[in-house]
Amino acid sequence: MMGSGLSNQAGAAVGALAFPVLGPVGVVAVRQWVAAAILIAAGRPRLRCFTRAQWRLVVGLAAVFAxxxxxxxxxxxxxxLGLAVTLEFLGPLTVALLGSRRRIDLVCALAAGCAVVVLTRPxxxxxxxGIALALLAAGCWGCYILLNRTVGKRLPGLEGSAAAAAVSAVFxxxxxxxxxxxxxxxVEALMCALAAGVLSSAVPFLCDLLxxxxxxxxxxxxxxxxxxxxxTLIGMLVLAERLDPASWLxxxxxxxxxxxxxxSSARRERSSLAA
Structure with a gap:
């Protein structure tokens, strides 16, 4: 799990080194192509067998992913890197908070809201x-989690994720x-973009699976x-980024x-299944 996290963020940092030459869109395009090749090989989706309803879910997941x-x-x-990824993590936090009525979750929501104010203070x-883009990425991640759950129920194994990666690559x-x-x-920029695709797609996929x-x-x-x-740590080492003490807190x-x-959300799910 540590290897997955380090590889994912190292891939983003290496990809950022290619931004001056390729721009973020160029780096993301290469990463999407690498991710599609990996997931198609792993998932082997039977695209001709998908129904129209399944294709709608796949296209939606691909659009959110892209x-x-x-x-x-x-x-x-x-x-x-550090600030962008921190703000992006508000996506899964929001999904975990949806429908919760527990006091501890309300406290967490308020604490996270105050932390965002500190991070984005004028x-x-x-x-x-840039902050708006990171928050949009957070919203997309939340949608990605919810859509991925539905796709996982409607399509077996990795077929849905693999098909969505393929459609995203076509986009x-x-x-x-x-x-x-x-x-x-x-050549150097292309190598950085390819490394970003491998480090942020192939390695985390394998590590998470194991x-x-x-x-x-x-x-x-x-x-x-x-x-x-x-x-944040990799951003400091690779990209020479710095955060002030308030941002660290x-x-x-x-x-x-x-x-x-x-x-707490996982514990609630286990309790409901046991009941």
Missing amino acids: TMNVTLYAAIDRIG QPSTDYF YLPVGAASLLAHQPT ALRRVPASFFGVFMSINPVCA AMAVIVTANAVTVG
Whole structure:
């Protein structure tokens, strides 16, 4: 699980190194193509057998997936890896809070809200558009979780995710091609984009698959909360990013709120199944 988190954020940081040459859209396009190749090989979707209703879900999941990645990478380009990933984690936090009536979850929601205010507080260097992109990525991640659950119920195994990755890759063919033609890619930039695809798609996919065979899904969900910390540390090491003490504290509050909420949500699910 630690390897998955570190690889995912390291891939984003390496991809960010190619932004000056390829731009965020070009890097995301290459990453989507790599992800599609990996998931199609793993899931082997039987596309001709999909019904119209299944295709609607797949296309919706693909659109959310494509939007989530491009808005996250555009946010990384503007506000940095650590802040962008921390704000993006509000997506799964919101999903975990939906429908909750527990007092602890309300406290977590209020704490996370205050932390967001601290992270986005007005400063001379505040990039509000970058913050908006990160929050849009958070919304897309929340939608991705909900859609993925539905797709998982309607399609066996990895077929739904693989098909969505393939459709997303098709979405990016004209956009990615135009971006690559406009930016005149170098070999180094292309290698960074390919590395981002492998590190942020192939390695986390394999690590998560192996981890979920060994640990409960609830513990896995809580442990995923380390991703903002990994992103911030890797951003410091690779991209020379820095956060002030108040931002570190706010990030810690969001990570804690996410961990507590996901953990309590998993316990509620187990209790309802037992009943």
